[in-house]
Structure formats: structure tokens, C-alpha cells
Amino acid sequence: MSAQVDKPTQILAEFLAELKFEDLPVEVVSRTEDLFLDWFGSALAGKKARQIQILEQFAETMGPADGASEIFVSRRRSSPYFAALVNAASSHYAEQDDVHNGSVFHPGTVVFPAVVAAAQQLGSSGRDVIVAAVAGYEAGIRIGESLGCSHYKIFHTTGTAGTLAAAAGVARLLAVDGERMLHALGSAGTQAAGLWEFLRDAADSKQLHTAKAAADGLLSAYIARDGFVGAQRIIEGEQGMAAGMSKDADPNMLVDRLGTRWAIGETSFKFHASCRHTHPAADALLELMSKYKIRADEIDEVLARVHRGAIDVLGPVTDPQTVHQAKFSMGFVLAMIALKGRAGIEEFNETALRDPAIRSFSQKVKMILDDEVDRAYPKRWLGRVEVVTRDGRRLKMQIDTPKGDPGNTLSRGELEDKAIRLAMFQGGATREEMQDVIARVWRLRDEPNLKNFLMKT
Amino acid sequence: MSAQVDKPTQILAEFLAELKFEDLPVEVVSRTEDLFLDWFGSALAGKKARQIQILEQFAETMGPADGASEIFVSRRRSSPYFAALVNAASSHYAEQDDVHNGSVFHPGTVVFPAVVAAAQQLGSSGRDVIVAAVAGYEAGIRIGESLGCSHYKIFHTTGTAGTLAAAAGVARLLAVDGERMLHALGSAGTQAAGLWEFLRDAADSKQLHTAKAAADGLLSAYIARDGFVGAQRIIEGEQGMAAGMSKDADPNMLVDRLGTRWAIGETSFKFHASCRHTHPAADALLELMSKYKIRADEIDEVLARVHRGAIDVLGPVTDPQTVHQAKFSMGFVLAMIALKGRAGIEEFNETALRDPAIRSFSQKVKMILDDEVDRAYPKRWLGRVEVVTRDGRRLKMQIDTPKGDPGNTLSRGELEDKAIRLAMFQGGATREEMQDVIARVWRLRDEPNLKNFLMKT
Structure with missing residues (x-):
């Protein structure tokens, strides 16, 4: 292994805070739109699932009855925290959401719910959302890779690295500086959780992991913006994530070709609806x-x-x-x-x-x-x-x-067909509604805001 | 080591679900009242702290503007989730909250905020709250012990075991059966997090850990009541907490003398305001x-x-x-x-x-x-x-x-003095208000409900 980079999380945080739309190659922008649509279909597919309905009921009991952010499965609005929570749970239900091979991490189901919920509150543009989503993907994928295979053996990387990915995306949307981006990652990393044990019992934890990763990541970003201080070496530190949750961590992966390698472009679409x-x-x-x-x-x-x-x-x-x-x-x-x-x-x-x-x-x-x-x-x-x-x-x-892998990808036509199937699967949206959504996503880079996706008033 | 008990988490869950006020020795009831008062003082001590104010601001942005549960530092009400979040953060600020030696775990700061916030919503009696708090302490202490010293080396046990402790307390308050108690522990365990890395940077994570343990534990209990399924062997399973976060775990500690050993009685009061x-x-x-x-x-x-x-x-x-x-x-x-x-x-x-x-x-x-x-x-x-x-x-x-240890404990007079000092430290409450609180806590076992502790209307 090569010598360890000093303070890799800090270097990553600075990159994420400074990322601009102009830095993104056009194919990265298009791919982000592809991934957005693919996620949106998944977010509707969990509409009638018991575990999603229970989390939505929790959001109703504990969250505000109105707000800026749409909860897609229930067609109501609440605060960004609860919209992120429910939308992230529902988009991981059908097992059709995207995956990055090298990190064994599902970025879309944690990054988009958090970023979109915050964007609806903040009035962010489509362009801002694309940059924030790229920040979330680039962070989460590198963190997942850095934690290694031993981490994934016990921990659901989408829950753990996913919390930091969501934090990175929302913190970028909040336009924090590098220092507060580092705080957001620190607070997210110290909340990172998710164990595979649930698989043995057919338990509902997989959607809880994505729900909490998105919501906790969003929390980390908002409090970092307001000055809440996080650990600076939450991944590579002596009592950080790698020390506690991995045996083969490589912190150098955190800074792997920042700005030249676009990990979001390596993300695969899922064709089959299974693991x-x-x-x-x-x-x-x-x-x-x-x-x-x-x-x-x-x-x-x-x-x-x-x-x-x-x-x-x-x-x-x-x-x-x-x-x-x-x-x-x-x-x-x-x-x-x-x-x-x-x-x-x-x-x-x-x-x-x-x-x-x-x-x-x-x-x-x-x-x-x-x-x-x-x-x-x-x-x-x-x-x-x-x-x-x-x-x-x-x-x-x-x-x-x-x-579905980048070398054997889905066309935009195939993506549209998949998203419509997912949306209609449990009555999450009609074909006509999805055609509106699709048109809007294909011009995401020019959209003035992300308000009113399915709720028009 | 003796042979491993089969399904210790399940045995623990059944004990917790079946725990009744009549089972508790009178000294356990008194000690719970002592710990309640000791916690209440701590919950007020963080009133003006920056990190507590930031979390309260987050609760204001993301939570309902009214509700059944008091946020003590800000004298407003919200939903139980946000009251648990802020009260748990503030009660761990002064480093004066209780601690259990053997588990190196601070039970009060995670159990009481969750249980009290839920009790205010549910209209639970003082007696119910005592039983729920005992359930939380007995669970959290045994889980902390079972995770061992290697866990504490990297993980803040109050964040990790604390999530399950809060879940156990609230689930008992919700009167779930043993199966749903097990689900609550499963959902809590798969969210359990908290790393010591923040200590190096004077970061604010310690209060974030208690905030999230209380709130996430409460969430786990509410969704378990509604049928959300958790892993059944979240601690001892092959991909559970012990496997991922400990090298010297002893799952047998989970069931150590249930019903005869009262771990809550081993809890120490902190005399000095330091670690x-x-x-x-x-x-x-x-x-x-x-x-x-x-x-x-x-x-x-x-x-x-x-x-x-x-x-x-x-x-x-x-x-x-x-x-x-x-x-x-x-x-x-x-x-x-x-x-x-x-x-x-x-x-x-x-x-x-x-x-x-x-x-x-x-x-x-x-x-x-x-x-x-x-x-x-x-x-x-x-x-x-x-x-x-x-x-x-x-x-x-x-x-x-x-x-402050059980063999050298604080008298009720010393506890009253300490609670008043903590409450007045940053203007959290007046001496007169605290005298009302003290009187109410000393008759907790006979209180019809826990509403309106500091807010009278």
C-alpha cells in the first residue's frame, strides 16, 4: 500500500465544498439526471408496503403536518427531515435502486431523498441539486470503498457510508465552506450505523437503514451549517469509523482522483428487482x-x-x-x-x-x-x-x-419504462404524472426549482 | 467462559416486556426517583450551550411547533421525538449525569428523556414511568456490559447501548409484548452508533450521541409497536453488534440475574462535573x-x-x-x-x-x-x-x-442541592420551580401523570 495521505477526510471535504456545476463534464450531468429519474421511480414503488406505511405514520405522529417537502408515497408535505426519512425508506423497498459496484453501496436511495427534501425547502435550482447529488455520490462511494470488504461483511454500507453521503449532498446544497463540510461529515460518521443481522429474520431494517442515513445525514448538514462541531478525522482517526468498523480500510481511497475520476459515472442501474x-x-x-x-x-x-x-x-x-x-x-x-x-x-x-x-x-x-x-x-x-x-x-x-453496469447500461427509453413501472406498481403515480416527471427530469439542469413534483398546489 | 445462553436478547426482551411495578423492591423504586431528579437537574444545565441551542434550532425547523412533550431548556412543547432529542443532548452537557461503572454507560441521559417525552404524550402515570425507566436501565447496563471493554475503546457506549436502553424504556411504556420488545431492540441495535474520535477535536458529538440514542430509541419503540420488524439476535447474531463492534463480547451478560439483580441500583451519581x-x-x-x-x-x-x-x-x-x-x-x-x-x-x-x-x-x-x-x-x-x-x-x-458510588452515595439532601445548582447554572429554572419539581419527584410513584413539569399551561 502506498503511504497514507494526511487528513484525507479534510481534503475530501474541501473538494466537496468547492465543487461547482462548471466542473462537471456534460456526461456526468446527464448521468445524474438518469440516476435522478431512476431513483424517483423507486421512491414511489414502496407506496403500500407495511414498513413504509409504519415509517410514514411515525412521520405523521412526530413531524409537522405541513411543510416544504413532499413525501411522495403519501402525497403530503412535511419538514425536510421527515420527507427524507420516508422517501429514503420507500426508494429502497423494491430493490431496484442504483448501486456502485466497487463500494457495494446504493447511493441514490440515500443521496436524492435528502438532497431533494432540502432543495424543496431551500428553493434550490436543478443545477444546485445536480452539484449536491454529485457531491453525495462522490463522497459516499469513496467512503464505502475506503471502508473495505471487511466492513461490508457485517455492516450495510448504504446505512453507514450512506449517512455521510447524504450529509455531503445536503451540506453542498447549503453552500457551507470546507470546514463546515468537514463538521457535517464528522457528525454523520459518528451516527453511521446499519447491521446485516436483519437478513436472517426477514426483518424490515434495510429500509430503516436508508431512512435513517438520509435523515441523519440531513441533520448533520443542517447543524454543521449552524456551527455544530464534528470530529475532523472521523473515518481515518484512531477512534474513528475505520478503527471501529473495518479491518482492511484504506483511507487513501477517500481522495482517489478527486475532480478527475467521477465515481457517479461508475454507478449501475439495477435491472432485476432483487439484491x-x-x-x-x-x-x-x-x-x-x-x-x-x-x-x-x-x-x-x-x-x-x-x-x-x-x-x-x-x-x-x-x-x-x-x-x-x-x-x-x-x-x-x-x-x-x-x-x-x-x-x-x-x-x-x-x-x-x-x-x-x-x-x-x-x-x-x-x-x-x-x-x-x-x-x-x-x-x-x-x-x-x-x-x-x-x-x-x-x-x-x-x-x-x-x-445495468456502465458497460452494459440502460438507455433513456429503458430508464423511462422502468421508472413508470415502478411508479405504477403500487399506485404511486399514474403514467401521465410520470410523463410530466420524466420531462422535468430530462431538463433538470435548467429547472428553476424542484418544488411540486407530484403535488401541484 | 460458561456455555452461551441461546437467544439471550429474546430472553431479555421477554423480561423487559413483562416487568411490573409490583416486581420492583422498594429501594429500586426510591433509587429510580433519586436518578430521575438527578437527571432533571442535568437536563436544565445545558440551557445556554451553543451545541444544545443548535439542536433546539434544528428541532424548531424540522419538528412540530407544538405538541405534548416539553423541551425543558427552551420552555416550549413539541412531539416526543424532538423533546427526547433536545432533552437528551442537554442532560449530557454538564457531565454531571449518572453513570454505571461496570458497563461504563450513562443510563439517565438517554433513558429519561425518551421515557418522559413519550409519557407526556401518552399520559402515563409516574408508576408506569418508573417501570419503563427500570426497563431502560436494566437493558442498557446489561447490553453495555455484554459489549465489553474493547467496544468502549472505540465506541461511546452511551450512544450505542443507549439507543437500545431508550428503546426498551419507551417500548415498556407502550406496553408492547415480548415479540415487539425484541423488534424494538432489533431496530435500535441496527441504528446504534457513537465514536470517541470527537474527543481529539473538542467536537460537539457527545451530546449528539445522547440526543440520537434517545430519539432513535424512541423511534424504534414506536415503530415496533406498529409492527415494524427488527432482527431477533441483534446483539449476539453473526452479523450483529457484538460481531461488528466488539472483540470481547459476552452475550451471557444480557441475561445476568434478570429479576434478582437490579442494575439500576448499582448506578453512581456524579459528584464532580467532569468525565x-x-x-x-x-x-x-x-x-x-x-x-x-x-x-x-x-x-x-x-x-x-x-x-x-x-x-x-x-x-x-x-x-x-x-x-x-x-x-x-x-x-x-x-x-x-x-x-x-x-x-x-x-x-x-x-x-x-x-x-x-x-x-x-x-x-x-x-x-x-x-x-x-x-x-x-x-x-x-x-x-x-x-x-x-x-x-x-x-x-x-x-x-x-x-x-457517588452506591457504597458512598449522595443523600437526598445532596441530590436536591446538586439538582438546584444544575438547574440554576444557566438559568434553566428558578430555585422555587425546582422545589416544586423536587416535591413532585419524591412522590413520583403516586403521580397520576408527568405533564407540565415546568410549563404550567
Whole structure:
């Protein structure tokens, strides 16, 4: 490892505070608009979910009954804190929100809810929101990378690094200086939390993690603006995040090519509505069945060769009890692919959860750690499956760039279609409403403000 | 180590959910009233502190302008969430709130703000509040103990275990069953956070930790009541708190003598207004100077023999820049003791911070790790000091039970005096108001509700 940079969090904070729209390459601006729309669809997809409704009820009990910021699933307004809380929970419900491979971090679901809720209060322009979102992505991705794979083994990076990402985005929107940006990161880092333990019990914590990351990050930024002092070396310090929550941290990643590498451009869109760790194998199985013209009932066994992170996250889910938990079962997801040819938002439902054919197929799926796949991870997520057919053939398929990765991305048309599907999935918005939203997002860089997305009065 | 209990968090949750007033020995009830008053004084002591005012401003921006729950420092009401947030921040400002030795955890500053804020909304009786507070203390202390010394080395246990303590207290007040109590602990544990890194920079995070522990714990309890599912083994599970945040965890401590050991009764009152790690040495120095009739100007050197935890927490503070940071400097605290004979709330101020005599004396103080003291810790906090006098004598003193520990406790008269001093310190309440509060707290077990403590309309 190269020598450690002195005060990397401070250097990062100064970069974030000074980031300007003019610094952004045009493809970064476009990509930010793409990611905004992709997030917006996800934010509506959790409308009827029990855990989202409970958090919305909490917001109703504890927050103001009106305010500047829209809570999209309930079509009401409250303060930015509660809008961030509920919108961040709902946008992580469908498991269709974006992901950055190298940091194993979902930036959109924590950055946009916080930034948009604050922007609606502050009257910020679309341009300001783009800069703030880029700040959030650049910070969160580098922090996730710096915390390393050992962190992700126990901690949900989207909850932990996500708190700092949301703080960075909102603090940029508040136009604080580098010193107060550092305070915002300090206060966010000392609140950073989120454990994978919930996966074993089909618990609702995943949405709680994004809700709290967005809301706590927003809190950190607002209080930093007002002079609340945070630790200056919250990530790399002797009693900081890396010391407490990682065994392989690399603080140098915090300042990796600031201003020349745009990590936001490396972010992937999710094509399947399941945990990203299932996607490479899902793509490979789809391709295998298509190439060899195999039907599900001809398959005796599926072997998914995966990286260790996939085993850590998916391994505990041996018998999914809820639709959400099914998205974290490699067996269930590959069964959907084999039997339905898709694992989209509409396919994951209670009927599928109890479908004996899916249950039976999922027993045929095994995960095994693969050295090549594991070495490439987390930078590249390789798909490797082997299928044993009923007639005794052993077929293999490899996919090097899963659908949705920057090298195999979704077009704007595909993004529009996905966002509309997500929005309509539980009646979050109509097709017509979404067409308005889409038009507005495609001209985000010229929008005077972000008010009244779904509520027109 | 003995064999591990199966599902200790679940056993703890069932105990907490089933706890009744009739189960509590009368001395536990009295002690809870003592701790309530001690907390109430602390909650007023942060009235004019910058960091508390910033959090109150955040509560004003993000929370409802009215509600059932009093924010004591600002004499206004809001929702329980924001009352818990601000009251918990302010009650940890003066460093005079209670502490449990074995868990190195400050229970009062996280449990009471959450429980009282919820009780004011729910209309709970004084008796219900006592039971809920006991539940919070019993949970938080055992969780802090179970996480071990390695946890405290990096994490501020009052922030981490404190989130679960607040959740347990509020969930008991909400009268949830054992299953939902377990969900409350699961949601709280996956939000548990708080790093010591802030100490190096005189940052404001300590009050942020208590604020968030109380508020997040309250959130966890409310959403658990409404059906939000948490992890069932959030502490002992393979990807739970112990796995991620401790190297010497002992999950068996979670269920240590439930119903027969009352950990709340082991809680100490703080006599000096500084970090508890300075107290044993402060008591020993006071005793030494009194016994040998030594004045400060006769002292050339002070050696404080301490446990490792004291070095972890106080070691980074080599040159205190704020009044709050001075409370974490062994040199500064012993200088106050030597020069002023006290280290109380009134003594810690800007004048003292810049006093050259105090600064100069503090350079004479050294901490050294002592094997005997370290072996006794954290169960017992032994005070051992050695003084070298100008005329060359080497004097020693040992204190085995610091002032405020259960074996050397404060009387109700001393508690009243302390609470009034804290309340009046920054104009939080008048002596007359506090006399009303005191009378009400001494009959807490018979109070019909906890409404209108300082606001009468």
C-alpha cells in the first residue's frame, strides 16, 4: 500500500465544498439526471408496503403536518427531515435502486431523498441539486470503498457510508465552506450505523437503514451549517469509523482522483428487482437458457459461482418468508429467471413466494465461492453459472458485465419504462404524472426549482 | 467462559416486556426517583450551550411547533421525538449525569428523556414511568456490559447501548409484548452508533450521541409497536453488534440475574462535573491534600494511577481548548481540585480554562496504567494518586469507592442541592420551580401523570 495521505477526510471535504456545476463534464450531468429519474421511480414503488406505511405514520405522529417537502408515497408535505426519512425508506423497498459496484453501496436511495427534501425547502435550482447529488455520490462511494470488504461483511454500507453521503449532498446544497463540510461529515460518521443481522429474520431494517442515513445525514448538514462541531478525522482517526468498523480500510481511497475520476459515472442501474449480488448469476442463467434452448423443467441443478460478499449477504437466507427476503435468496431469484424469464418488480409477489414450482426449483440452486469471481470483486461483478440438465449435460455460461453496469447500461427509453413501472406498481403515480416527471427530469439542469413534483398546489 | 445462553436478547426482551411495578423492591423504586431528579437537574444545565441551542434550532425547523412533550431548556412543547432529542443532548452537557461503572454507560441521559417525552404524550402515570425507566436501565447496563471493554475503546457506549436502553424504556411504556420488545431492540441495535474520535477535536458529538440514542430509541419503540420488524439476535447474531463492534463480547451478560439483580441500583451519581474517569483520582487527591495538609503550590508532581479505559478516553486530550474538553483532561481536573478544592459545575468556565495557574498545574499531572486498578475495572473504579512535594516527599493515597458510588452515595439532601445548582447554572429554572419539581419527584410513584413539569399551561 502506498503511504497514507494526511487528513484525507479534510481534503475530501474541501473538494466537496468547492465543487461547482462548471466542473462537471456534460456526461456526468446527464448521468445524474438518469440516476435522478431512476431513483424517483423507486421512491414511489414502496407506496403500500407495511414498513413504509409504519415509517410514514411515525412521520405523521412526530413531524409537522405541513411543510416544504413532499413525501411522495403519501402525497403530503412535511419538514425536510421527515420527507427524507420516508422517501429514503420507500426508494429502497423494491430493490431496484442504483448501486456502485466497487463500494457495494446504493447511493441514490440515500443521496436524492435528502438532497431533494432540502432543495424543496431551500428553493434550490436543478443545477444546485445536480452539484449536491454529485457531491453525495462522490463522497459516499469513496467512503464505502475506503471502508473495505471487511466492513461490508457485517455492516450495510448504504446505512453507514450512506449517512455521510447524504450529509455531503445536503451540506453542498447549503453552500457551507470546507470546514463546515468537514463538521457535517464528522457528525454523520459518528451516527453511521446499519447491521446485516436483519437478513436472517426477514426483518424490515434495510429500509430503516436508508431512512435513517438520509435523515441523519440531513441533520448533520443542517447543524454543521449552524456551527455544530464534528470530529475532523472521523473515518481515518484512531477512534474513528475505520478503527471501529473495518479491518482492511484504506483511507487513501477517500481522495482517489478527486475532480478527475467521477465515481457517479461508475454507478449501475439495477435491472432485476432483487439484491444486486444475484444479478450476475441471473444474467448468466438467462443467457445460458437462451443459448442452449433449455427449459426450467430440463434443469436438475444450478451452480452459481460467486464472490464471498454474495455468500455473506445471501447465505443467511435459506428459506425466504417474505417477498423482500426472497429478493435475497439466490435460489428464489434463479428460479424466477428459469420459470418466468424475468425477476422484475411485478414478478416478486405473494403468489410467487408460495409457488411450489419456484420453491422446488430454488432447492436445485447452490452457491459456491469462486476464486476468479472473488478476485475481480468488488470492482467487477462476474456472472458464472453451471447447469446440470436432466439428460446429464453440464453447461456453463459466463457474463462479465451484468445488465445495468456502465458497460452494459440502460438507455433513456429503458430508464423511462422502468421508472413508470415502478411508479405504477403500487399506485404511486399514474403514467401521465410520470410523463410530466420524466420531462422535468430530462431538463433538470435548467429547472428553476424542484418544488411540486407530484403535488401541484 | 460458561456455555452461551441461546437467544439471550429474546430472553431479555421477554423480561423487559413483562416487568411490573409490583416486581420492583422498594429501594429500586426510591433509587429510580433519586436518578430521575438527578437527571432533571442535568437536563436544565445545558440551557445556554451553543451545541444544545443548535439542536433546539434544528428541532424548531424540522419538528412540530407544538405538541405534548416539553423541551425543558427552551420552555416550549413539541412531539416526543424532538423533546427526547433536545432533552437528551442537554442532560449530557454538564457531565454531571449518572453513570454505571461496570458497563461504563450513562443510563439517565438517554433513558429519561425518551421515557418522559413519550409519557407526556401518552399520559402515563409516574408508576408506569418508573417501570419503563427500570426497563431502560436494566437493558442498557446489561447490553453495555455484554459489549465489553474493547467496544468502549472505540465506541461511546452511551450512544450505542443507549439507543437500545431508550428503546426498551419507551417500548415498556407502550406496553408492547415480548415479540415487539425484541423488534424494538432489533431496530435500535441496527441504528446504534457513537465514536470517541470527537474527543481529539473538542467536537460537539457527545451530546449528539445522547440526543440520537434517545430519539432513535424512541423511534424504534414506536415503530415496533406498529409492527415494524427488527432482527431477533441483534446483539449476539453473526452479523450483529457484538460481531461488528466488539472483540470481547459476552452475550451471557444480557441475561445476568434478570429479576434478582437490579442494575439500576448499582448506578453512581456524579459528584464532580467532569468525565467519570477523572473522579477516583480527584477524590484521592482531595483526600491526600486534606490528610497531609498540602497546598497546591507545594506540589511538584502528581501521578494518577489509572485503568486503561481512562487512558483511552482522557489520553487524547493533551491541551483542552473548550470547557467541555477540559472535563476530559486529567491534568485540568486535578488542577481544579488542587487549586480550588472543587471541580463542580460552577468551577468549569472560560476563566478557569484560561487560568495560567490551572494550566501550569495541569502540566504536573501524569497518568500511568496501574495493574491493580485495571484489574478491578470496570466493576470497581479505584483511585490511586502519588504526589511529589517541593520538599521532596513522595505521598500516596488510595480511594476504593469514589463519592457517588452506591457504597458512598449522595443523600437526598445532596441530590436536591446538586439538582438546584444544575438547574440554576444557566438559568434553566428558578430555585422555587425546582422545589416544586423536587416535591413532585419524591412522590413520583403516586403521580397520576408527568405533564407540565415546568410549563404550567
